[in-house]
Amino acid sequence: MKHRTYTICSGGTLGSWVLPYLKEAGALIGADRGALFLVDHGFVPEISLGDFDSVTLEELERVRSGSRQFISCDPVWKDLTDTEMAFTWALEQGAEEITLCGVLGTRWDHSLANVHLLRRALDAGVQCRIVDEHNELRLMDGRAPLRLTQGRYSHVSLLPLTLSVSGITLHGFRYPLREATLTIGQSLGISNVLTAGEGTIQVRDGLLLVIQSSEEEASG
Incomplete structure (x- = not known):
């Protein structure tokens, strides 16, 4: 089956x-x-x-x-x-x-x-x-926006998986970006926070790794 x-x-x-x-x-x-x-x-x-x-x-x-x-x-x-x-x-x-x-x-x-x-x-x-x-990882490109909702994860980090990712636009985040570019070696995308019930990430070119993280204590 x-x-x-x-x-x-x-x-x-x-x-x-x-x-x-x-x-x-x-x-x-x-x-x-x-x-x-x-x-x-x-x-x-x-x-x-x-x-x-x-x-x-x-x-x-x-x-x-x-x-x-x-x-x-x-x-x-x-x-x-x-x-x-x-x-x-x-x-x-x-x-x-x-x-x-x-x-x-x-x-x-x-x-x-x-x-x-x-x-x-x-x-x-x-x-x-x-x-x-403590983490949930997804990968996105420019084909479709990624929508995230508030939940058990307190932080959202963005890391390029290609040499650069351009056209990054964030909605519903504490630290907004508009048409930004991230390159490998930058920490600009680390530890953002959702401020609305839902946040949206869009990119134009490149592969962007999206990591939602929690700081809860380990449960074994």
């Missing part, structure tokens, strides 16, 4: 904070140790895949028996990270929305590579976000 929305759970930083996202997911995909997290918390992944080099044989069997589909690959000869394998599988199913959980953590090489997956989603016309306990 194909679904419209998919939530990928990878083996990065996970905790009880992720459970609400998993409960409202259309279909769940487990990537490596993220699949073990799903199964051990009572969820049934639509598919679990990866090299599973971070789980024991007993844990691997729990994942295999607790998933609707299961794909294991050689950790040496595969060309994609476990998260990109899961992401690619979701695209192949015709996903319209993808949420990535557990894709940020102590390995910055993996974390940054996962942020770059937002570009693949944008090119494919798929709505995509990365969430962790």
Whole structure:
């Protein structure tokens, strides 16, 4: 059965904070140790895949028996990270929305590579976000404005993912911008705040990473 929305759970930083996202997911995909997290918390992944080099044989069997589909690959000869394998599988199913959980953590090489997956989603016309306990990341370009609403996130930061992003216009923010340009290395877009119930971000050219952040205490 194909679904419209998919939530990928990878083996990065996970905790009880992720459970609400998993409960409202259309279909769940487990990537490596993220699949073990799903199964051990009572969820049934639509598919679990990866090299599973971070789980024991007993844990691997729990994942295999607790998933609707299961794909294991050689950790040496595969060309994609476990998260990109899961992401690619979701695209192949015709996903319209993808949420990535557990894709940020102590390995910055993996974390940054996962942020770059937002570009693949944008090119494919798929709505995509990365969430962790304190942040939600989206990527936008000049094709459509991005609307944000006030909620659990207290700050909104803007960072260019291309050398420069031009024509940035903000409405409903404490620090407004009009036809502004951000270049890599500038901190002008850090820590803005929504002042209205809804804020709008528009750009003309380039790729803009939009990060909503919360300063709430960790919940484990």
